[in-house]
């Protein structure tokens with residue numbers, strides 16, 4: 209079987225995978241990093257969002273082998289020890305979740321949004337930029353607030 | 366998804382020869398259409414040839430009055446290109462409306478054009494702007510490129526390397542998008558070119574098509590009023606779970622009208 213090596217959350221990892229193994233399967237099943245979720249498996253819900261070389265992508269629609277040599281960040285890689293990433297803290301403070309299933313993807317997507325759009329995000333921008341992430345519980349209201357607050361907090365961090 | 370052999374060639378020549386060797390080999394660019402179709406087992410390939418490691422396939426530049434966009438240029442790069450916002454804002458806006466930000470971070474212009482999805486956005490820009498598809502073998506004119514539902518003039522072992530767009534005086538793209546998938550139920554790209562106006566419609570038929578009656582009327586007078594009383598001759602339109610053919614016919618008229626208004630409001634280049 210083909211071999212793949214990549215950096216995941218700053219750690220070099222290797223594994224044998226089938227060519228059809230998706231990045232999300234490699235993360236969850238080989239590395240047991242189960243914070244990255246699979247909601248739809250059809251590239252729509254964004255629960256599986258991770259960063260590949262600093263860019264937000266849907267890991268259910270990327271081959272593990274295509275990540276050879278790449279730098280991956282998952283939700284597990286955001287906190288520094290016990291200190292949450294400002295976007296994680298903002299979701300907690302603003303109650304930007306109910307069941308929490310979509311949350312890892314929302315947070316990874318929100319950080320990608322800040323990287324592309326900056327720290328001052330109005331509500332319309334946040335709602336439009338979250339089009340790739342679906343939440344079945346919250347009605348989005350508090351997610352939007354959390355993303356705005358997290359984006360601002362990331363400026364100081 | 367059925368298993369396959371994965372290849373990551375580092376030159377176009379190697380990619381083409383891998384494809385030529387295997388009748389069921391398929392190139393992959395952003396994978397945003399190919400992988401979903403393989404996962405649903407709508408398609409099955411023995412070999413996937415990833416184009417990601419081939420140098421010089423992405424980037425946007427102006428050359429001799431044209432805009433040239435590399436096949437691997439991602440939707441996000443087109444949407445945010447300062448050059449396009451200055452010279453061809455309609456194309457940047459089209460790219461900004463594709464799917465969602467995470468899809469735009471991976472999906473590429475070459476993949477979208479090669480895929481020739483009847484509801485995809487880019488094909489309308491290719492035809493309306495009278496673009497040229499540059500491949501590993503030849504140059505293909507826009508009007509000869511899209512040949513049917515998911516069908517193009519490309520050979521099995523032929524790769525798109527770039528798209529060369531003419532710069533219009535003014536242009537605009539308007540889409541009536543499906544609220545969940547954001548694909549075009551109907552999209553209209555209207556471009557006022559040197560000497561003539563071109564109108565290309567996506568989403569409505571099996572592949573992108575032009576509307577001669579509208580083009581003639583708009584070439585005479587470039588305003589939405591010029592469309593009044595003109596009855597377009599439309600090809601047979603799609604009926605599916607999203608919209609009937611009649612509904613699409615109505616949406617075509619309305620989207621063209623909106624695109625003309627938006628283009629006419631622009632400063633002429």
Ligand SMILES: Cc1cc2nc3c(=O)[nH]c(=O)nc-3n(C[C@H](O)[C@H](O)[C@H](O)COP(=O)(O)OP(=O)(O)OC[C@H]3O[C@@H](n4cnc5c(N)ncnc54)[C@H](O)[C@@H]3O)c2cc1C
Nearest residue numbers: 394395396397398399464472473476479485486525547548
């Ligand atoms: C959730 C979602 C929403 C979407 N919404 C929209 C939308 O609103 N509008 C829209 O237009 N599209 C939409 N798309 C499709 C998206 O734009 C894809 O990125 C695009 O259709 C394919 O580009 P790709 O680079 O991902 O190509 P791939 O998926 O890698 O390839 C697509 C096809 O093109 C072939 N191919 C790729 N590159 C080349 C090349 N250089 N030469 C020859 N053949 C090649 C492949 O073999 C394959 O057949 C959506 C996709 C998803 C998942």
Ligand code: FES
Nearest residue numbers: 247248253254268
């Ligand atoms: S699981 Fe990847 S987008 Fe839904």
Ligand code: FES
Nearest residue numbers: 306308343344345
């Ligand atoms: S919190 Fe339950 S899906 Fe978003």
